[in-house]
Amino acid sequence: MATSVSNATLTVTVEEQLYLNGKDRGSKTVHTFVNVDEVMSFIKTCPADAGTMLLVFDTTPDTGSNLNIADVKYIRLTNLDASVACEIGIGDGTGNYAIHKLGPGQSYVLMTGVDDTFELGTLATGSGATAGINDITSIAVHCYGGAAVDIEVFVASV
Numbered sequence: 001m002a003t004s005v006s007n008a009t010l011t012v013t014v015e016e017q018l019y020l021n022g023k024d025r026g027s028k029t030v031h032t033f034v035n036v037d038e039v040m041s042f043i044k045t046c047p048a049d050a051g052t053m054l055l056v057f058d059t060t061p062d063t064g065s066n067l068n069i070a071d072v073k074y075i076r077l078t079n080l081d082a083s084v085a086c087e088i089g090i091g092d093g094t095g096n097y098a099i100h101k102l103g104p105g106q107s108y109v110l111m112t113g114v115d116d117t118f119e120l121g122t123l124a125t126g127s128g129a130t131a132g133i134n135d136i137t138s139i140a141v142h143c144y145g146g147a148a149v150d151i152e153v154f155v156a157s158v
Contacts, residue, residue: 080150093137
């Protein structure tokens with residue numbers, strides 16, 4: 001069966017609006033990602049005080065359960081809870097994770113097209129090596145505070 005899906009352009013706008021001391025201090029940045037032809041969008045309930053795998057990446061992905069990180073252009077994770085924080089763990093497949101706290105209502109965004117490097121540390125020692133976006137093998141979330149948290153996941157790829 002031939003596909004009827006046409007490539008599209010994803011436009012992401014980041015905008016701050018702030019008037020401080022009578023001056024406009026806000027800004028607006030627009031990013032575009034061309035030739036997007038695959039989108040993954042879902043909401044996952046992550047149990048209280050437990051870890052939950054959100055995304056798995058592989059160079060030879062299967063149908064639906066994992067993605068090729070080289071094809072991914074944009075990832076957004078949003079904590080939909082109004083009061084409970086969680087931690088996002090970005091793994092490299094060797095036990096190293098970059099850990100980012102995601103407060104209530106906050107989003108975490110990864111975009112390709114720039115030199116996306118970050119420090120991957122082990123959970124035990126906090127030490128590790130610098131890695132790039134193409135080194136990512138998984139993204140998980142760990143919820144604290146005795147309550148489950150809903151995480152919205154949006155991924156665009158080519």
